[in-house]
Amino acid sequence: MKQLLFTEFQNNTTGKTYDWAGKAILIAEDTDCSFLYLKTILRHTNAEILWAASGQEAINMVREHKNIDIVLMDINMPGINGFDATMAIHSIKEDLPVIAQTAYVYDNEVELCYASGCIDYIAKPIDKQMLLEKIGNFLGAGVSSKGLYIP
Numbered sequence: 001m002k003q004l005l006f007t008e009f010q011n012n013t014t015g016k017t018y019d020w021a022g023k024a025i026l027i028a029e030d031t032d033c034s035f036l037y038l039k040t041i042l043r044h045t046n047a048e049i050l051w052a053a054s055g056q057e058a059i060n061m062v063r064e065h066k067n068i069d070i071v072l073m074d075i076n077m078p079g080i081n082g083f084d085a086t087m088a089i090h091s092i093k094e095d096l097p098v099i100a101q102t103a104y105v106y107d108n109e110v111e112l113c114y115a116s117g118c119i120d121y122i123a124k125p126i127d128k129q130m131l132l133e134k135i136g137n138f139l140g141a142g143v144s145s146k147g148l149y150i151p
Helices: 034-046 055-064 082-090 111-116 129-140
Strands: 024-030 048-052 068-074 098-102 118-125
Touching: 024 034, 024 098, 034 048, 034 111, 034 129, 055 068, 068 082, 068 111, 068 129, 082 098, 082 111, 098 111, 111 118, 118 129
Parallel strands: 024 048, 024 068, 068 098, 098 118
Antiparallel strands: none
16 A cells, blocks of 8 residues: 555656646545545645545535535445435535546446536546546646646
């Protein structure tokens, strides 16, 4: 686990960096290693990272933390699943973007993600650059290593 925590992900082929200072990202994920992987990907973005280990906890956190800007929602969680948690979250904060993350991409699961209110989804194993680009669609695009805005 220590090795994962200190992985730097050196192969940044896009030349983008992301600065989401002042933004809060809620990661709804029931497994420690998946949460730590996502946190490692996001650690250089300057975003505040919050963790909910269950669907109910994600709902409670959205209710308590009004500053959450986006949610990464694991679909397969014990208790309240990601579909139901997303619908409950939208009853609290209707316009909050939720990106589904799932290892089980069945034929109808993508449709269920959208039907529950998710604005996008990403399949596990999660690709670092794809995740950053998807979040960037809602929190702001990256900046090139030369300081130029990249749409």
